[in-house]
Amino acid sequence: LKHMNQYIGDLAEGSLDGDLDIHDCTETENISNTFNIMLARLRLVEESRQEFVANVSHELKTPLTSMKVLADSLLMQGDAPVELYKEFMQDIANEIDRESSVISDLLTLVKMDRKSTELNVASTDINDFIEQILKRLRPIAEKANIELVFESNRSVTAEIDATKLSLAFSNLVENAIKYNRENGWVRVSLDADHKFFYVKVSDSGIGIPQESIDYIFERFYRVDKSHSREIGGTGLGLAITRSAVVAHRGAIKVQSTVDEGTTFIVRIPLRYIV
Ligand code: ADP
Numbered sequence: 001l002k003h004m005n006q007y008i009g010d011l012a013e014g015s016l017d018g019d020l021d022i023h024d025c026t027e028t029e030n031i032s033n034t035f036n037i038m039l040a041r042l043r044l045v046e047e048s049r050q051e052f053v054a055n056v057s058h059e060l061k062t063p064l065t066s067m068k069v070l071a072d073s074l075l076m077q078g079d080a081p082v083e084l085y086k087e088f089m090q091d092i093a094n095e096i097d098r099e100s101s102v103i104s105d106l107l108t109l110v111k112m113d114r115k116s117t118e119l120n121v122a123s124t125d126i127n128d129f130i131e132q133i134l135k136r137l138r139p140i141a142e143k144a145n146i147e148l149v150f151e152s153n154r155s156v157t158a159e160i161d162a163t164k165l166s167l168a169f170s171n172l173v174e175n176a177i178k179y180n181r182e183n184g185w186v187r188v189s190l191d192a193d194h195k196f197f198y199v200k201v202s203d204s205g206i207g208i209p210q211e212s213i214d215y216i217f218e219r220f221y222r223v224d225k226s227h228s229r230e231i232g233g234t235g236l237g238l239a240i241t242r243s244a245v246v247a248h249r250g251a252i253k254v255q256s257t258v259d260e261g262t263t264f265i266v267r268i269p270l271r272y273i274v
């Protein structure tokens with residue numbers, strides 16, 4: 001940018017006359033346009049950085065504020081019954097869990113972003129890989145009374161970073177369970193062609209309003225902040241998922257109808273392209 005600035009300054013002063021005709025308006029305009037585009041991009045990056053820092057501070061401060069209020073009111077109680085102490089301590093413990101989840105998701109995201117080009121890729125049986133993920137999540141689905149089904153009728157082998165993609169798919173299935181209804185279902189299916197494999201995660205849940213669809217992959221975005229907080233969301237899960245998918249040169253899209261359900265479709269190349 002400094003060089004570009006200098007170059008434009010020189011052009012204006014005419015000191016580059018020998019190299020370039022200052023009266024060649026098109027050339028000057030081109031450079032100036034490129035400069036403006038770069039400046040606009042830098043502004044966007046800076047704005048998004050500031051927004052991210054503000055969001056992180058807010059998300060980390062909220063549980064601390066709650067803990068402080070809970071601790072202060074306990075201290076003011078004097079001879080409160082032990083049950084009240086227990087209840088408040090449980091609330092404090094919940095806030096500590098929340099703070100830990102935010103920090104742990106943030107660390108995952110930062111690691112994922114920084115090392116997006118350094119995938120630890122290995123040839124993997126994708127059916128086994130998904131079965132393993134679902135095995136871990138089945139107790140959560142059962143506890144929530146959600147039927148969890150896996151459909152696949154072909155064998156698929158692909159070059160993936162199992163740790164990163166496992167996080168990506170776990171987040172999608174966990175969300176499908178979390179944002180579901182009583183006695184609902186979650187269906188995970190696997191398909192492939194000669195270039196890609198496709199994983200579809202569908203649910204019978206609450207759905208995502210059309211106006212929110214474009215934002216759900218953004219860090220800390222949540223459709224319903226209070227509901228999400230109640231069920232333990234940090235707003236970072238889908239950002240982590242997208243980061244892992246993009247690192248694999250894959251793509252993710254979502255279709256949703258409010259009160260009917262949501263489907264996420266992930267497409268990953270069978271062979272990892274460096
Ligand atoms: P969170 O930790 O809040 O679940 P995510 O980044 O995983 O954060 O998701 C962002 C938001 O997208 C969620 O808060 C929720 O509002 C919405 N969302 C994600 N998955 C689903 C789904 N399967 N059904 C309905 N809403 C969803």
